[in-house]
Amino acid sequence: MNKRKKTGSIMLALVISVSMLLSACSNNGGNNAPTNGGTNTPANQAENNKSGEAALAAEQIFRMNLHAEPPTLDPGMTQDNTSGTVLNAVMEGLTTVDKDGNVQPGMAEKWEVSEDNLTYTFTILDGATWSTGEPVTAHDFEFAWKRVLDPTKETPSPYAYQLYYLKNAEAYNTGEIKDASQVGVKAQDDKTLVVELHSPTAYFLNLLSFYTYYPVNKAVVEANPKFAAEAATHSTNGPFLLTEWNHNESLLLTKNPNYYDADKVHFTEVRLAIINDSNTELSMYETGDLDWAGRPTGEIPIDMIPSLKEDSEANLQIQGIATTYYFNFNTTKEPYDNVNIRKALAMAIDRKAIVEKVTLGDQIPAFGFVPYGIKGQNDTFRDEVKDSYFTEDVEQAKTLLAKGLEEKGLTKLPTIELIHNEGEGHKKLATAIADMWKTNLGVDVSVQSQEWGVFLTNRTNLNYQVARAGWGADYNDPMTFLDMWITGGGNNDTGFSNAEYDGLIKKAQTSSDPAERMEAMAAAEKILMDEMPILPIYYYTGIWMQKPYVQGVWIDYSGEIRFNYGYIAEH
Known part of the structure; x- marks a missing residue:
């Protein structure tokens, strides 16, 4: 998420009750999706979400910080x-x-769904066009999805498993079948896309809004496989055009006049800075050079949060989000292939102290992986399935560490190499945990900061020992957190593999019984915590600042920003 997707910046938050978090998140997700489409006016909802409908300012330019260079703008490779x-x-x-x-x-x-909920027939919108002028067709979707699943790609798509809901998608992606035509997506003509699932999936329509399911311009991709590396060669179909990409400096988005809802898109420009220093970001917000600072891609200096709480002009915003902050263990690298050593490290930190003293009491200590706000069967999953899988216990951690070292034939744990991506918050948190491990277990830790793209590459390639990580919801179901840990999963950056876990995830994916699904996912999360390939630290709440004149822009339940239908009010 960084979800999410892998998330690239530490999401600081202020003290917020669990009830506030739940109320912020509980009404979201694919389970509320209609079975049939209707009039294509998603912007109407956005317009209704505006409060007060203030008059628009003459200049409609929105400015925020990305914090880091986007590693890729290829929807089939983004993670x-x-x-x-x-x-x-x-x-x-x-x-x-x-x-x-x-x-x-x-x-x-619009779309139609068969009675058995296995076949979806979509009608592509009249007037949908690419930035190059060609129409968006059903063939572009078929091409894009099969491209993600293509097992012969030199660099596999990390989110290929997200398309495994399609009939024969997994078999094709893993090489079990060679014929792509057997995958359950077919363009009958330019306007009609037929999708077949291998089992009913209640949140499938929600999944289709996620970037792995985006189309790509078939002609552009075939002519230039590196189309997504530059603004000049990228072909887009959304509310904005990718007009400039000054690598490691900034991106400029401009309103797409050919977008079907262009009359509801008010920003003429969205200027995205790439500034990795949180103090500079705050200064730019205070001087008016940024309209938005912090969540989801930026960062606010931790030490400034207490004063910002008291500063009404800062316009500090707080919201519960469905995201978890954790550390990955590289289970393929000794001695982190030993479960007792992993458990010892997980039990030897004080999460309450971390959220109260390091991140200023902003988050909720995590002892599981699925965060609050994600739907369960009748309530939220986290309320139905308590995260009481383990406790913090220094003495027990010492015992487990001694046992693990004996099993590995070691007398002392080698210096732990802990990597994190750039950011003041990540560094402070990693340093605090390193100090706890030193104090409680007597182990030495080397903390290393890495540029975002380098960090992601090292983590994906298992070129690390312990690594910072964050994951946000791609859709509102526990599966968005749990299916990533299947054997060989594209976002499984730990090397973890457990046949029983894989079976439980498969059972939850194919079952149409809500109770059976939740039971299987709860059992899977228990295995995840018993085996401890990851070390959960806290569940996020999000904090950001926005100028009062920024209207119609929101942070969704998963923590992602939505500015497509925002506007600058007169001020």
Whole structure:
């Protein structure tokens, strides 16, 4: 998420009750999706979400910070929220979601679903065009999805498993079948896309709003496989055009006059800075050079938060979001292939002290992986399935560490190499945990900061020992957190593999019984915590600042920013 996708900046938050978090998140997700499409006016919902309908300012320019260079703007390769923030503005899938997470028509003006909920027939919107002028067709969707699943690609798509809901998608992606025509997506003609699922999936329409399901311009991609590396060669279909990309400096998005809802898009420009220093970001916000600072891609200096709480002009915003902050263990590298050593490290930190003293009491200590706000069967998953999988216990941690070292034939744990991406918050948190491990277990830790793209590459390639990570919801179901840990999963950056876990995830994916699904996912999360390939630290709440004149822009339940239908009010 950085979800999410892999998330690239530490999301600081202020003290917020669990009840506030739940109320912020509980009405979202694919389970509320309609079975049939309607009039293609997702912007109408956005217009209704505006409060007060203030008069528009003459200049409609929105400025925020990305914090880091997007690693890629290829929707089939994206796996982080920095890239996703840009893609959500310049690209669009068959569906979109409104402020409450409810599905709205996107590139599909309508759809029909078979009685057995296995076949979806989408009608592509008249007038949908690429930035190059060609029409968006059903063939572009078929091409894009099969491209993600293509097992012969030199660099596999990290989110290929997200398309495994399609009939024969997994078999094709893993090489079990060679014929791509057997995958359950077919363009009957330019306007009609037929999708077959291998089992009913209640949140499938919600999934279609996620960037892995975005179309790509078939002609452009075939002519230039590196189309997504530069603004001049990228082909987009969303509310904004990718006009400039000054690498490691800034991106410029401009309003797409050919977008079907262009009359509802008010920003003429969105200027995205790339500034990795949180103090500079805050200074630019205070001087008016940025209209938005902090969540989801920026960062606010931790030490400044107490004074910002008291400063009404800062316009500090707080919201619960469905995201988890954690550390990855490289289970393929000794001695982190030993479960007792991993458990010892997980039990030897004080999460309450971390959220109260390091991140200023902003988050909720995590002892599981699925955060608050994600739907369960009748309530939220976290309320139905308590995260009481383990406790913090220094003495027990010492015992487990001694046992693990004996099993590995060691007398002392080698210096731990802990990596994190750039950011003041990540550094402070990593240093605090390193101090706890030193104090409580007597182990030495080397903390290393890495540039976002380098960090992601090292983590994906298992070129690390312990690494910072964050994951946000791609859709509102526990599966968006749990299916990433299947054996060989594209976002499984730990090397973790457990056949029982894989079976439980498969059972939850194919079952149409809500109770059976939740039971299987709860059992899977227990295995995840028993095996401890990851070390959960806290569940996020999000904090950001926005100028009072910024209207119609929101942070959704997962923590992603939605500015496509925002506007600058007179001020």
